[in-house]
Amino acid sequence: xxxxxxxxxxxxxxxxxxxxxxxxxxxxxxxxxxxxxxxxxxxxxxxxxxxxxxxxxxxxxxxxxxxxxxxxxxxxxxxxxxxxxxxxxxxxxxxxxxxxxxxxxxxxxxxxxxxxxxxxxxxxxxxxxxxxxxxxxxxxxxxxxxxxxxxxxxxxxxxxxxxxxxxxxxxxxxxxxxxxxxxxxxxxxxxxxxxxxxxxxxxxx
Amino acid sequence: xxxxxxxxxxxxxxxxxxxxxxxxxxxxxxxxxxxxxxxxxxxxxxxxxxxxxxxxxxxxxxxxxxxxxxxxxxxxxxxxxxxxxxxxxxxxxxxxxxxxxxxxxxxxxxxxxxxxxxxxxxxxxxxxxxxxxxxxxxxxxxxxxxxxxxxxxxxxxxxxxxxxxxxxxxxxxxxxxxxxxxxxxxxxxxxxxxxxxxxxxxxxx
Numbered sequence: 476x477x478x479x480x481x482x483x484x485x486x487x488x489x490x491x492x493x494x495x496x497x498x499x500x501x502x503x504x505x506x507x508x509x510x511x512x513x514x515x516x517x518x519x520x521x522x523x524x525x526x527x528x529x530x531x532x533x534x535x536x537x538x539x540x541x542x543x544x545x546x547x548x549x550x551x552x553x554x555x556x557x558x559x560x561x562x563x564x565x566x567x568x569x570x571x572x573x574x575x576x577x578x579x580x581x582x583x584x585x586x587x588x589x590x591x592x593x594x595x596x597x598x599x600x601x602x603x604x605x606x607x608x609x610x611x612x613x614x615x616x617x618x619x620x621x622x623x624x625x626x627x628x629x630x631x632x633x634x635x636x637x638x639x640x641x642x643x644x645x646x647x648x649x650x651x652x653x654x655x656x657x658x659x660x661x662x663x664x665x666x667x668x669x670x671x672x673x674x675x676x677x678x679x680x
Numbered sequence: 681x682x683x684x685x686x687x688x689x690x691x692x693x694x695x696x697x698x699x700x701x702x703x704x705x706x707x708x709x710x711x712x713x714x715x716x717x718x719x720x721x722x723x724x725x726x727x728x729x730x731x732x733x734x735x736x737x738x739x740x741x742x743x744x745x746x747x748x749x750x751x752x753x754x755x756x757x758x759x760x761x762x763x764x765x766x767x768x769x770x771x772x773x774x775x776x777x778x779x780x781x782x783x784x785x786x787x788x789x790x791x792x793x794x795x796x797x798x799x800x801x802x803x804x805x806x807x808x809x810x811x812x813x814x815x816x817x818x819x820x821x822x823x824x825x826x827x828x829x830x831x832x833x834x835x836x837x838x839x840x841x842x843x844x845x846x847x848x849x850x851x852x853x854x855x856x857x858x859x860x861x862x863x864x865x866x867x868x869x870x871x872x873x874x875x876x877x878x879x880x881x882x883x884x885x
Contacts, residue, residue, distance in 0.1 A: 482871035486731035491742075499734045526691035529704045534739055536780040537696075546802075547772040550765075560755075567752040568773055575741040575782060597751075666687035 496576045500534055502679035504573035506598060507668060510585045510647060511610030512639045513625055514617035516656040520610065520664045521582040527665055528578055533678065535578040538565055543583075553636065559590055566594030573603045578672070586638045588645040604677060608668065609650035614639050616657045701781045705739055707884035709778035711803060712873060715790045715852060716815030717844045718830055719822035721861040725815065725869045726787040732870055733783055738883065740783040743770055748788075758841065764795055771799030778808045783877070791843045793850040809882060813873065814855035819844050821862045 497503050507524070509517045521537050528535035548564055551557040562585050572579040585591055591607060598605035617639065618626040629637035636642045647653075652671050654664045672678050702708050712729070714722045726742050733740035753769055756762040767790050777784040790796050796812060803810035822844065823831040834842035841847045852858075857876050859869045877883050 482865075482867045484728070484732055484867045484870045484874070486728045486735070486870075490727055491730050491734050491740075495731075495734050499737045500739055522695055523689070523691045525696050526700075527689055529696050529700050530691070532704045534705055534781065535696075536776070538776070542776060542779070546775065547769060564752060564769075568776065570751065571741070571743070571747060571773065572777070572780070574747070575777070576739065577780060577782070660687075662687045662689045665689045665691075669689070 493574070493576075497679070500576045500679075502533055502576060502578065503604065503677045504576040505578055505604035505606060505672065505675075505677045506569045506573045506594075507578070507580045507606050507608055507652075507672075508569070508585070508591065508594060509580065509582045509608045509610050510591060510650075511656075512612060512614060512617040512644055513584060513637075514620040514622055515610040515612040516654070516661070516664070517582045517584075517610045519661055520654070520656070520668075521580045523661050524665045524668055525580055527669065531678075533578055534576060535580065536572055537580045537582060538569060538572075539582040543568075559587070562587075562590040563593060566590075566597055569594070570597050570601060570603060573598065573605075574601065578677070584638050584644070586642065586644045588647070591647070604675065606651040606671060606675075607647050607649075608652040608654065609647040610654050610656055610664075611646070612656045698779070698781075702884070705781045705884075707738055707781060707783065708809065708882045709781040710783055710809035710811060710877065710880075710882045711774040711778045711799075712783070712785045712811050712813055712857075712877075713774070713790070713796065713799060714785065714787045714813045714815050715796060715855075716861075717817060717819065717822040717849055718789060718842075719825040719827055720815040720817040721859070721866070721869070722787045722789075722815045724866055725859065725861070725873075726785045728866050729870045729873055730785055732874065736883075738783055739781060740785065741777055742785045742787060743774060743777075744787040748773075764792070767792075767795040768798060771795075771802055774799070775802050775806060775808060778803065778810075779806065783882070789843050789849070791847065791849045793852070796852070809880065811856040811876060811880075812852050812854075813857040813859065814852040815859050815861055815869075816851070817861045 525537045569579045628634045629640040730742045774784045833839045834845040843849050
């Protein structure tokens with residue numbers, strides 16, 4: 476009854492090592508954790524960076540509200556507990572992607588320092604590169620952009636606990652990358668991130 | 681005060697498309713969802729397949745108890761509700777990896793048909809390849825292997841709700857790949873999976 480399958484498949488004992496994975500993909504994984512106010516430019520820069528990396532043949536992936544909030548985290552609300560769990564899960568998934576050798580770009584307000592530090596610690600334990608990217612625009616600039624009309628609703632009291640209005644944004648104190656998006660163009664912000672990856676040897680050959 | 685950054689970075693409007701991603705990686709993503717009893721051979725085959733794919737320069741990643749149960753899903757127990765949530769989250773993460781263009785191998789007992797069908801539907805909605813892999817060994821064979829001594833504990837009543845003993849394994853009815861691991865060697869099982877990927881055009885150039 477046994478099905479005969481011709482094979483010359485061979486492998487070694489144990490799991491794939493990170494260096495084998497990096498060799499296969501000719502790059503290293505890293506998490507680029509973008510944090511900043513709504514309207515600071517996170518998504519715009521994240522989309523542009525992902526495109527540039529993919530154009531260069533790199534394995535890159537962006538985790539954002541569209542693919543996480545409606546999927547993995549669709550059973551979470553906006554209570555303090557759920558917000559922390561939201562960031563924890565995103566951090567764990569980013570860690571898996573980075574372990575897989577992917578340049579992983581996350582784009583979430585992630586306003587609380589403790590939550591971001593938890594994600595940083597997760598990566599540090601596993602010796603995986605983690606770069607916090609502070610996407611920094613003054614509140615008045617971010618609010619004047621208001622791409623989704625959310626500040627207007629928050630000012631009108633229609634949204635409660637909105638970061639920058641009635642909930643704090645705890646700015647990073649030692650972000651690896653600091654983008655003043657009121658002063659830098661999107662292209663300049665992307666280039667700054669590419670330079671940071673390059674200088675750390677994270678773009679491979 | 682503006683920092684000057686020389687850049688010739690360019691990109692197009694909108695997000696990276698799946699075909700751009702596939703071109704960058706020279707492969708397509710797919711989820712290989714391995715399901716079967718404890719001791720059926722899931723992990724052994726998953727590890728070997730991952731190694732062979734990486735040796736061939738493919739982007740591949742394995743999600744298993746080691747990197748998921750102690751990370752993303754560490755806040756889940758073994759209640760019926762938590763088991764379903766465990767599989768749901770793994771399914772969502774596999775979907776993200778597959779969307780990123782990675783050959784994604786999951787290795788979990790995942791005993792309930794409804795949970796596996798939920799994951800299948802998630803992939804179908806997004807038009808992402810999903811291959812259910814039934815890792816099929818008769819209970820007596822799996823129990824005789826008992827790599828972690830779990831069947832012994834379950835028979836002694838020290839573990840409750842153990843799949844195959846006092847909790848059902850709902851066998852797949854239309855798995856894309858059926859591996860009779862009491863009849864196939866590990867190499868043959870891996871080759872069968874490679875053939876399935878190849879025949880679907882999922883291994884690229």
